[in-house]
Amino acid sequence: MLNKLADCCSCLGVDVYLVGGFVRDWLLYNKPGRDIDIAVLGSPTIVAQAIADKFGGTVIPLGADHGVIRVVTSGIGDSSQNETGQRWPGHELSEQDQAPWTIDVEGYSGTIEEDLQRRDFSINAMAIRLDDWPAMDKVIDPIGGRSDLVQKSIQSLGPNVFKDDPGRLMRAVRLAAQLKFRINPVTSKSIAANSTLLANVSPERVREEFLNILSLDGAKAQLEVLDHFKLFEHVIPELQSAKGVDQPNEHYWDVWGHTIHTVEFAELITKGHQNSPIYSCVPWTLESESHFAQHATDGHTRATVLKLAALFHDIAKPQTKFEDETGRTRFFGHSEEGAEIAISRLGHLRVSSKGIDMVSKMVEQHLRPTGMKDGDEWPTNRAIHRYFRDVGDVAIDTLFLCMADYLGAKGPNLVHEQWLNHARMVGHILHVGTSEPVSPTTTRLITGKDLMAHFEIQPGPEIGAVLERVEEARSAGEIETKEQALEMAANALRYLAEQIAPESCHDGSK
Numbered sequence: 001m002l003n004k005l006a007d008c009c010s011c012l013g014v015d016v017y018l019v020g021g022f023v024r025d026w027l028l029y030n031k032p033g034r035d036i037d038i039a040v041l042g043s044p045t046i047v048a049q050a051i052a053d054k055f056g057g058t059v060i061p062l063g064a065d066h067g068v069i070r071v072v073t074s075g076i077g078d079s080s081q082n083e084t085g086q087r088w089p090g091h092e093l094s095e096q097d098q099a100p101w102t103i104d105v106e107g108y109s110g111t112i113e114e115d116l117q118r119r120d121f122s123i124n125a126m127a128i129r130l131d132d133w134p135a136m137d138k139v140i141d142p143i144g145g146r147s148d149l150v151q152k153s154i155q156s157l158g159p160n161v162f163k164d165d166p167g168r169l170m171r172a173v174r175l176a177a178q179l180k181f182r183i184n185p186v187t188s189k190s191i192a193a194n195s196t197l198l199a200n201v202s203p204e205r206v207r208e209e210f211l212n213i214l215s216l217d218g219a220k221a222q223l224e225v226l227d228h229f230k231l232f233e234h235v236i237p238e239l240q241s242a243k244g245v246d247q248p249n250e251h252y253w254d255v256w257g258h259t260i261h262t263v264e265f266a267e268l269i270t271k272g273h274q275n276s277p278i279y280s281c282v283p284w285t286l287e288s289e290s291h292f293a294q295h296a297t298d299g300h301t302r303a304t305v306l307k308l309a310a311l312f313h314d315i316a317k318p319q320t321k322f323e324d325e326t327g328r329t330r331f332f333g334h335s336e337e338g339a340e341i342a343i344s345r346l347g348h349l350r351v352s353s354k355g356i357d358m359v360s361k362m363v364e365q366h367l368r369p370t371g372m373k374d375g376d377e378w379p380t381n382r383a384i385h386r387y388f389r390d391v392g393d394v395a396i397d398t399l400f401l402c403m404a405d406y407l408g409a410k411g412p413n414l415v416h417e418q419w420l421n422h423a424r425m426v427g428h429i430l431h432v433g434t435s436e437p438v439s440p441t442t443t444r445l446i447t448g449k450d451l452m453a454h455f456e457i458q459p460g461p462e463i464g465a466v467l468e469r470v471e472e473a474r475s476a477g478e479i480e481t482k483e484q485a486l487e488m489a490a491n492a493l494r495y496l497a498e499q500i501a502p503e504s505c506h507d508g509s510k
Contacts, residue, residue, distance in 0.1 A: 006130045006133075008055075015041055016130040017129055017140075018133055021124060023139065024123050024149065027149055034101050036103045036104070039106045039107070041109070048071050048103075052071045056073060057071040057074065069105045071103040112127050117157065120161055122143045125141075125145050126143075127139070155184040159190065169229070170206060170210065171209060173209075196234075215307075217267070219263055220264035236311065242254070243256040255314055255317045258408050259313070261408040262408030270292045270306065270400065278419065281423040292397075292400075298351060308359055309363055316341055320334040342356070343356055361392070361393075361394050366401050367402075368391070370402060370422075379429055386472070399430055403422070406422050445479070455493060466496070473485075
């Protein structure tokens, strides 16, 4: 790909440099990635369009503020085709060749060395002429980026780096988490001193960096880093009031501590059993792994959205806290209020409508799995049917949030036997809820048309009510055939008629 890219650019008569993250990751991991950053002298428009034409790509301007044009290609291009559009024998493209590439084309002025000195961090301020790649001795490194790579250090370039682009405040934390580097002490002080500038960054950029941070391993630690730098209060300011809010004795941490630990456990319970006495209790299967690997929203998986929901699940506890007549601390309505806060804050961050719906539903319903129990009795099949019907697309995700919430409440006081019982209860809900006949795709035993034809009745709200009772009975294993369903429907219609009849007699008439 890089050879073909070099051929394409040489035809234009321009000097092209590989820069930024591509060079950094190549030096760090000794292999190139599929995201390529190049710099060209002058306007990037002509070069970007030529690349798109050559490789069958799509041009995406990233805006004047960035000065970058992105090209997303469908593969290495069609240079192995003849004039009729057929591929030459022996030139069939492999699956890897056909995989998409992302090429960011940036224009610069002056010399490449001057351009590198205007960048954000030393490890991103290296370049190599495209024609010279992969000769490591040809790397242009005016700032000492290779040395910082060896030292695993994130170091900003000068005192105005964050003032010039406050979006770099979040990027510093994300890079440190992604590369497992430390942030240089001088850079740390500069981030803290300029943290208020994050308010000037577009919500879209903040969302992108924040979700990237949340998607990485060790998200809890990165949330603490963001909070230390006073950046987190500009991302989800509503969570600041959770600090110091005490909870009942069954909780080890205050609301803030419980929240970030719930994020930690949400991450850990989606990593399989890990040969751990705690996580081996989680009902984890290959289907679970596939479920949480699904793309959910804004380029992120369900696993990341689960951590996002964990951040919001108790966000309304501070304002709903009160003591009842027995002196017990309560948080009535915090799930519903938390869902509203999630809708508002995620809307501000320009999260997709699907992502907002997922998180708000999980926050609203996160107490329901535990609330379905009747004393020590596990939820009935009917209750599980209603749960999966009401919670829908995030029913499974909310069960895992429930487990993370439990671990985040107990902390070091976790009693293994009690945790095992809780995890088994969730596993029971998961098993029943994802098995037939509870699945919403299952064909109904009877339909509304069946009811109207069999009982010679007109359309009305009672038909939906009867069908719902029949489905709940089927999910509980009480009925299995159409004949049994019709018999139950007859009893249900008779009951509804008896309930309605007295209301029609208030004026003395039948």
